[in-house]
Amino acid sequence: MITVSAPAQFQAWQANVMPPVEEVRPGVWSIPVPFIGNPMRYTLSYLLVGDGEAALVDPGWDSDEGWECLTAGLAVAGVAPERITVIVVTHFHPDHLGMAARLRAASGAPVVLGEHEPLPAQWRGDPAGFVVEDRAQFTAWGVPVEYLDEVSFQTHTWEQMTTIAQPQFRLADGELLPVAGLMVRVLSTPGHTPGHICLVDEANQLILTGDHVLPRITPHVSLEATNQLNPLDDYLRSLERMGVGAQMEVLPAHEYRFLGLTDRVAQLTEHTLERSREVITVLETGVAASVWNVAQELTWSRGFASLRGFTLRLALAETASHLVYLEQQGRAVNIEVSRGAPARP
Known part of the structure; x- marks a missing residue:
């Protein structure tokens, strides 16, 4: 209590x-x-x-x-x-x-x-390069093109973080x-x-x-x-x-x-493990082909459609963290999570 x-x-x-x-x-x-x-x-x-x-x-x-x-x-x-x-x-x-x-x-x-x-300055020394890679990350996660600008970092945002x-x-x-x-x-x-x-x-x-x-x-x-x-x-x-x-x-x-x-x-x-169980349920349907697809099917306090901008970014990144965790636990994820390849244990 x-x-x-x-x-x-x-x-x-x-x-x-x-x-x-x-x-x-x-x-x-x-x-x-x-x-x-x-x-x-x-x-x-x-x-x-x-x-x-x-x-x-x-x-x-x-x-x-x-x-x-x-x-x-x-x-x-x-x-x-x-x-x-x-x-x-x-x-x-x-x-x-x-x-x-x-x-x-x-x-x-x-x-x-x-x-x-x-x-942040230690992650990437080149702000422009980071912004390109960040956008590529969310593209790989299946984010529709009309949402990419609002979920990925822009150069001015990254520069603020590195100062x-x-x-x-x-x-x-x-x-x-x-x-x-x-x-x-x-x-x-x-x-x-x-x-x-x-x-x-x-x-x-x-x-x-x-x-x-x-x-x-x-x-x-x-x-x-x-x-x-x-x-x-x-x-x-x-x-x-x-x-x-x-x-x-x-x-x-x-x-x-x-x-x-x-x-x-x-x-x-x-709460964290229950969220992972919810992700498993979505994966078991066999219809989710991307991080975006999985996130769409999860329970969000005000619904997935209400998530915009930085909040949407965080929701997608949280979903990706559950997929990586589950794959390490031996679950078949078969969804691209990290850049260029599925996550590995």
């Missing part, structure tokens, strides 16, 4: 408003930063105060409004931006990493990512955050991205889960243009690692804090 542990955050989520800045434990602060133009509405950044040093986890989407909210939240905690000594980011997505460059400029603090998290902050150093699984007075350990949890990390604060009995575990929403796990060969398998294996925080309060990057991590992990695991 999942129990809401932050009534003010929960009520704010229900009311579609920003939640308050809160001190979760002495020296541990939750600071919401607006996620402009997105249904998720905000990212929950976390300030971890040590002995004369402090970490800021997931500074959020970069915007003037977001910067005002972040600095105002820091002021409530009595910490000026220049007092931040390390900026820790659970994964590279811009609603987490976006503000890192601005915060680094104000504080001089290094930006830290997990050791296996690739940045996000570069990390100054990386942290490996099991390493402690380099902050005096803290004992917060990195937990590698690939799946949502190849190098996603969670943070375990045993002293305060807290686990910061980024996007890996959220109280209500299932994180997106997709086959994107990275070196992540089987993201769904990575994700399920990472869920198994969450037992370390079974009795801890969960501090996610979106929505609200909660207790009951073991039950939530079980829900997420079952």
Whole structure:
């Protein structure tokens, strides 16, 4: 059973408003930063105060409004931006990493990512070449030509992604955050991205889960243009690692804090496997010849026809991740998933 542990955050989520800045434990602060133009509405950044040093986890989407909210939240905690000594980011997505460059400029603090998290600039050095390959990927997935422009990256979009902050150093699984007075350990949890990390604060009995575990929403796990060969398998294996925080309060990057991590992990695991079973049912009909065909037959909250633009892209990439996973499990897929050839275990 999942129990809401932050009534003010929960009520704010229900009311579609920003939640308050809160001190979760002495020296541990939750600071919401607006996620402009997105249904998720905000990212929950976390300030971890040590002995004369402090970490800021997931500074959020970069915007003037977001910067005002972040600095105002820091002021409530009595910490000026220049007092931040390390900026820790659970994964590279811009609603987490976006503000890192601005915060680094104000504080001089290094930006830290997990050791296996690739940045878009590392995937492809040539934006134009990447855009061509990305479009070819979705063509191979059976996307009709009239949808290709809206689901594939354009040059300007790719250029925006490759200008996000570069990390100054990386942290490996099991390493402690380099902050005096803290004992917060990195937990590698690939799946949502190849190098996603969670943070375990045993002293305060807290686990910061980024996007890996959220109280209500299932994180997106997709086959994107990275070196992540089987993201769904990575994700399920990472869920198994969450037992370390079974009795801890969960501090996610979106929505609200909660207790009951073991039950939530079980829900997420079952939901993911049920989706794979739904994909199997579609494959067994024998009529699906492409990723697009399979996605059309799956259950989507507002129906497949409602999916457009980036949402449609994510739905197709998620479908592809299930096909790769099932083929690794020994299922006959017979659908082209990766470029040029069917996926291989």
